[in-house]
Amino acid sequence: MSMSEERSKVSLRSGGKRNNRPAISAPRQITGPIIQEGAAPRPPAGRFPEDAPRPRPRPPPQNNGKTSDLVKRRYSTRFNNLPTDFDPTAPPMPSLPSLDKYEQSQNRLPPPSRGGGREAPQLDVRALRNPQLVAEQYVAEILSDATEDEIREFEITLRKLKSRASADLQQNVYQNRTQFIKISKEAEKLKSEMRSLKNLMSELKANTTALRSASGNSPEQVSGFGGEFSTGLSKRDKRSSVADRTALWSSQMQALYKNVEGSQKFLPNSQGRHVLQNAGPWIELDNATYKSRRSMQIFLLNDHLLVASRKKRKMDGPNVSDARGPMTKLVADRCWHLLDIEVVDMAGTSESSSGRNKLADAIMVRGGGQNESFIYRTERPEDPEKSALILNIRKTVEELRRTLQSEREATNKAKETINYFASRDPGLLEKTELLETLSDIKDMLIEVDGKQQNLRWVESQMDELDINIALQEIEPAVARIEKLKGLAFGLKNNIIAQDFISFKVDERCTKLASLVVRDLISSHNDQRKTKRNVNWLTRLGFEDRAREAYLEARSEIIKKRTRQCIFQGDLHLYIWEISFVYFTIIHNTVNCFQACFPPPMMSACVKWAKEEVDAFNVILARQLSSAEEGGEVWTQCMNRAKEHAQMLSDVGIDFRNLVGQNVQKTAATADTPPVGLGLS
16 A cells, blocks of 8 residues: 555544534624633633632543654654855854843842732833933833832832942042043153153264264364364373363363463353364454455354454563564454354355455354454465364354253253142242252152152152042051151151152141041040041141040030020029039040040140039039028039039049039128228
């Protein structure tokens, strides 16, 4: 038998014959669950009641039979064919960002309400992030059917979310400020390093230029006074030492003063001044006719240009016997600063009839105070001294300008340093002596824990201290102040840095002490807080201020409590209240003072207690002035006051003999008869 014939005989349908099919009625609208005949009604909410009969379970399918084989064969088909465009190397899908931080309240769903399947209103964080959210409309929509408990729970959830967002915002602001301060310090450090690098590069360039110029000059002759400026030093003595160079420059200037009369008037001796070139003999020309006027000699220094005239030496004086000396002498005629003049090469300005340039070997010096011009020509034609002089003048002017620029930058840097420190600490402007030394200590190094630190490190510590004070982190601030005080105390050999650090620390120490004193006054009733605040003030060096602030606060609380006692006609009750307030507060104050302050300060507390007892005696005398001395009321009030004063003996103070002294004196004064004119 074939498979098709077998399938035709086997049918999955079961039941009666086709002729017994039920009639199909017209369609009708279903408004509720259809209840079959003979079946129990289905309970609501998908849950069976306890007393309802359970439905009969469906019988398991039989294992044998053709129908079961076909069903198993049909349901055992596998669909594992992958699509043709499937790429196994593709990256996995990225995960969505977690919102568990703000949706913790959503994970804890409230229990279902008794009203049915309605859920409690849930807070949607995504809806709150929408910038176009209308708060009134959103609340009215989500809380339209909510109960009072659900509204209260929704409000609590909103408040928790608000506090969490506020804490995150505050943390972000503090973190951003900390990062900004750190970046500013790094930028300032990088700026100072770039300045140092620039100065080093300038020095390297200057030294390279000096070496090149020195290699081009003759090593045997520094200047050209014949033998006057001949060094005469061996190669061993020509080392690049600062001391030898200074001695060489000094000998050059002394030789210049000796050979050029009046040169010291134009060029007083100063540190670093020296002769660069003796240009030899020149001739001064007339500006209009270019005719020779007189013989001159030019000297180039590192900052000036000196022109001396040649004059014949008189031989009829007392020095006639000195015939071996030169026949001429040099007299200083003019001298200019190199930055005030301009040296122009006159070559090519005019030509003679023979074709040779008359001013080919001439230069013009233009400028000075009166803006004059002078023309000088070498005695020998095509003298190399001219080109060497012009080249040396240009190099020297460039070095002077560079030096002047460096000085200006240093001055600006010093002003910037002063402005920087003064802007951070306005009180520094009052310290004139310390302000003047800021330009000297800006690059000063101090040793901190075995490392060399500059004053920028001190400023960073001050920034951290300011942050601690602003956030009222008292313990870290006090510890940092103690560290900086110890650092300043250790700088005994550096008075300037010590004064600078001490000034900054003292200013912030005073500010921190004010915060602690204010907290001490507000919490003087708590012995634990009082002891902590007094400890901080003692470490800061303000123990006297702590003692005064605490005792003043206790005096104020006594006045406040006694004013709350109202006299309502019963004198004995009123005196009882006043004495109880006074001596109880005095007792507690002395007890707290002994626990918080060092023993040497106990005398100040005893003095304060004596003053308060005297103040109580004044009130007692005023109230008992209308009562009869020795009477029942008077005696009861005095006994009650002394009984309350006895509690001071618990703290080691006995003021019972002082209670009522003013009352007895006042009574004795009242018994004295009046004395005056017309009275017997």
